[in-house]
Amino acid sequence: MFDALMTTAADSVRQLQELQRAQARLLAGTKEDSAKVAEPGHPLMVPLVHAQRYQELIGDAASRQLSTWQALWFAAFKPDFNGGLQVEGLQMLGAVFQRLATQQTQFLQGLQDIASEASRVGKANTMSKLMEQEYDVSARLGALLVGQASALLELMESVQIGCGYILAQKAGADGRP
């Protein structure tokens, strides 16, 4: 039963990847056609390109998750498969918590710094300088939030890659060069 589910999952991954490739080809064709009426890189094409790239990356994340489960299933049947995976899983969990804690500390420190700077904004002799100072605080806050979000996404990708890589090595199917 589980085997059948894994086969279905593997098929889904393949289909997802084929769909991505087909979309890429379609988009490439669209670009060529559109070149007749619009210059390459025309602003009208930008949202389409971005939407496709977003879909590709989301698809990649989903296919990595499926591949990880698939590799886990196949690795479980390897004769030399042992409990080492549990230890590595715990180590990964520990590493994730450590990085989350570091990110949280850095984020809070960043907030404190901004609050501290905002409370002692320097003297402004002109309206333009005053406006710059006000903007600087909100810009720093925005940068901090974006940085935190990026760090979380990086961690998510890192966990996906790490799990998949370990399991692929155990299953002997890492697709090495």
Add this chain to the structure above:
Amino acid sequence: MPNATSPKAPPLPSFKADLEQSSVSGLSSGAFMTVQLHLAHSSTFVGAGIIAGGPFRCAESFRAAAAIAEDAWTMNALYVCMNPLIPQTAPNPGRLAEVARESAANGEIDPIENIAGQRLYIFTGTEDSVVYSSVVDTTRRFYELLGVAPERILYENTVPAGHSIITDNPEDNPLPVNRPPYINNGGFMQSRHILEHIYGPLKPPAERLSGRIIRFDQTEFFDGNPRASMSDFAYAYVPRAVEEGAPCRVHVALHGCKQGYNYVNYVNGRPDLDNAVPYGNRYYTTTGYNEMADANDLVILYPQAQGADDSTTQNPDGCWDWWGYTSETPGNPDYYSKKAIQIQAIYRMLQRLGGR
């Protein structure tokens, strides 16, 4: 960014260089590139210095990381070759040693047998949060698996340094930090340690330089192809005696990311051309290589990479290519081989220095 209005610099001159005595070192992306260049042309080198770099072709460790090959290599570079979550998710040195042997068998790089007799300096700082020590551990193991005897490898992994090349300049960053220009003050010149390990006892560094830094046109070595992500100009330190005809050896020093002379920071996705970083010339002037070169008739070659972040090249930090961004066929990348555009360019510079 290329400066289109600059006149061309003079071409790189030739000297009486014994190319069979060449060596190479680098920091970070320069260290990853050092490993690749070293393996690709191992018949030319006698040793290498690797500061915070991973093993050969580690960016291809896990193809299933993404559907599109170049996305997979980028993710491998970030999450396997730079900061793996745990040591088990770092590069697999045994597997990559096999890959290196296969690459040699295919004629993509020089025979692996050249490596065994060479000398390696490998360094990782205990405070490095950019390229983790667990990765650099695998670089050491990788070379051992290629046949380099442990006593020929100087592996330094106890210094509390951040991601950096270490100097004794008071104006450089504090030792444990991880920030540009990635040149930290640890009270010693790491370049001297590298050169002395590779070449054996050398004369102490010159207190006053007799030679000069030459600027040369780098574009002729990659035919001006923007795919190379290399700058218009590069530099070499030439001792006076060498310029007057003395025989010499060549050491290639490869900077890391954000360390090229024309590195420009990207702000909100745009190159911040109004605020050029003030340290672009530090790697080729203040890291101590030139003083050692002056006293020991070495020419130090400083090739320069530059940033690009567009639809074809994702290299905003001006890193050397160790994950395939210059490859024309990302599914079957060539960035590690003798045919790689950057490796070819640097090798051509070496040949010129030797009068070939």
